[in-house]
Amino acid sequence: MTFRRDLALMWGGGGVLAPLGFFLGATMLVPLAMGPERALLQSAGPPLVWIAAALAVLATLERLFQADLEDGSLEQTLLSRAPLEALVLAKGLALWCAVGLPLALAGAPAAIALQAPVERIGVIVVSLGLGMAAFIGVGLVGAAVTAGVKRGGVLIALIVLPFFAPPIIFGSAVAAGEQVGAALAILTGCALAALALGPIAAAAALRLQAE
């Protein structure tokens, strides 16, 4: 129910296109800025895809709970039959479907533009999907902690970016073709841990925000 509603709100509000446009724009500009040298793009490309993806997700977090706090929806959520943690998780899953999945799929053209080998595109998309889940799980906490802060985008970045580091490190390893199996396993662990713990911490922060 919360999942369907939030997914519809994210799609309907056009919130999907901005991060997708940012991600594709940023990654497509890299070859233009660095020139066509294949070896240079191949070495610099994977980290740049991951940094662009992380920043694109970051841009969606500021209003994630802030709007609910301002319009009174959060109070109603607190009076629901369902645990707040489950509702927060549903919101995170909706964000993954609305933003994370499209960004992961957009990783394919971005990786091609950055000279990634074609046979590695599939695993890059999968790793981005896992990385998006990890980013969103952590991002839920940052968004909840800063829900009551006007222009809290910078504060969210300060809170969540250190936790974005492991997925970026292991995601870049996948994109570079280094220890792919192990890196994917660690990414999966990051995603599961973030989605398991993030909603619990975010729900606790939201209860404080509601005061």
Place this chain on the structure above:
Amino acid sequence: MSAARPFQDKPALRVDGLSIARGGRVLFENMSFAASAGEFVELRGANGAGKTSLLRALAGFLKPRAGRIEFDGEDEPALALHFIGHTNGLKPNVSARAHITYWAGLFGAPPGWDIPLQSVGLAGMSERLTRTLSQGQARRLALTRLLVAPRKIWLLDEPAAALDDAGRAMVGDLIAAHCKQGGVVVAAVHEPLGPAPSQTLTVGS
């Protein structure tokens, strides 16, 4: 007795020695009152006296400085009450019908529930996006939350804000009907809503 009273006739809400502070300022101390089934408790007080804070504490949103709040002898309020605050809890690009359907799921509407727009004077507006509603119509839509899923205790913070005379009378009728069914209403008001309150508490004096 023919009137249906779905709620039990035991003390529904008990407040003992409640103290609330906001921003380091004590709003009130040692407030105690109890409300039984069918009672309408009217909260009065000047702006900033603490009426909203009291209602938010009753709803469980605000942690009191001291004191105890019980609902039918239990500490957990969430499933026992509806709260209508200053904000309406509406999303601008969502229709009235979609809001009500969402609330029905959120609050656990019983099987066979119907969209109660007619009861709040919004008949024929189910497909309207809430950004196209006036302030008064948005308030009426928010009030449908009270009707979608029955809950014993209604906490209302200036429920008739932005409503015209007919809307104010409608709120009074809703309160009277709920109390008649054995519900409890605690409402912060500046003007009388219609039904005679069972008790009037002045907050912050």
